Amino acid sequence: MENFAILRTPKTTYYGRNAFQNVGMEAALKGKKALIISDKIMESLGYVKDCQQQLQKEGVQSQVYLGVNSEPTDQYVAEALNILKREQCELVISLGGGSCLDTAKAIAVLATNDGYIGDYMGGKKIAENSPVPHIAIPTTAGTGSEATDVTVITNTSNDVKMMIKQPAFMPDVAIVDPLLTLSSPKNVTAATGVDALSHAIEAYLSKKAHPMTDTLALSAMKLIISNLLTAYNDGENVDARESMSLGSYQAGMAFTNASVCLVHGMSRPIGALFHVPHGISNAMLLPAVLEFSKEACIDRLADIGRIFDHKNESLSNEDAAEVAVQSVKNLCLQLNIPNLKGWGIDQQAFENVVEKMAFDAIDSGSPGNNPKVPTFTELVELYHKCYAYQFSTEEKVI
């Protein structure tokens, strides 16, 4: 750690069952007309209508953008921004998974700052004006995007998933209501749950970790490791869903302040080129990346192993670190995570872009935070290893 650390969080967070009921009151403090960024699934579940009715009760008008039908691109951002400007909306409310939240973050900043969203990548351009207020309401657990100053937007001209991070992208208000996640189907629960676990693990192993992020990352891991399988197998279990929402939020706070590492660096190019959902592509990489990193972070990995196996107090750090790797692998197996081959990615198509993926991963900066920083050649080898990675002794193809 350097001499000091920074902890950025949303100004206000509502957390708990029925926290959603506060959206109208919070919106009324921020403006008279809101743009709700959501998708057709949220609309069909009645969440969008519920949100609009709550706003109406508090005298806030609303417009709706339901065009987020995959992980966000610069085109969604341009479309939604046009609506915000045309309708003179004074605040943005995102209601959905990380895709809706990230779209809203981008338009909140671009509403008051000029340029293309990609200009803000890597701090090339800094948002100088305050964004329009943003209330973020996640329905997955999750990306933790409600607690991060990160937005991930695909550049459709070069197929790069741009990781854009600056304080202006932090939502003003996070409303974390686990009841909104009850409808999340099994595949989404698995993908988003492993994403949250990856955030906590990477924040804990990151070279930029510091004591405040460690506390959040460890707490998040405990919550996620003891509740993810229950939420996956029994989606109606409110206690498990609640713990997942809390763990996801804490993991978001941890990684936005400590950074993610190699898993996320390698995962974004897979998402951009093969349209694998973010959480699944993380899960395809996580065990192999931990195996690669292990020698450089035995003690920290041992702490993670002891969360998985808290009963065995006599484990050496070396053994506990191995428990962490094997337990993550086993968790992925139980969540039915396929490898890249099992997902249906053609081997030749994969070979054709593996060097581009390695280049884009390094360019994102995330691999540089890893306890063991890979060379370009090692990255290419790791991608190859993950292509046909076996989560068990018998290959599992779904």
Ligand SMILES: NC(=O)c1ccc[n+]([C@@H]2O[C@H](COP(=O)([O-])OP(=O)(O)OC[C@H]3O[C@@H](n4cnc5c(N)ncnc54)[C@H](O)[C@@H]3O)[C@@H](O)[C@H]2O)c1
């Ligand atoms: N900004 C950040 O800090 C951050 C962190 C991690 C990931 N991300 C980004 O977030 C995006 C992924 O977000 P995600 O994993 O939440 O998935 P998502 O937002 O893409 O949602 C996946 C699917 O699940 C559906 N869904 C969401 N909630 C549901 C619910 N409660 N009930 C039924 N269906 C529901 C959505 O409609 C969608 O079809 C990626 O683009 C990723 O790169 C951002």
Ligand SMILES: [Fe+2]
């Ligand atoms: Fe993530």
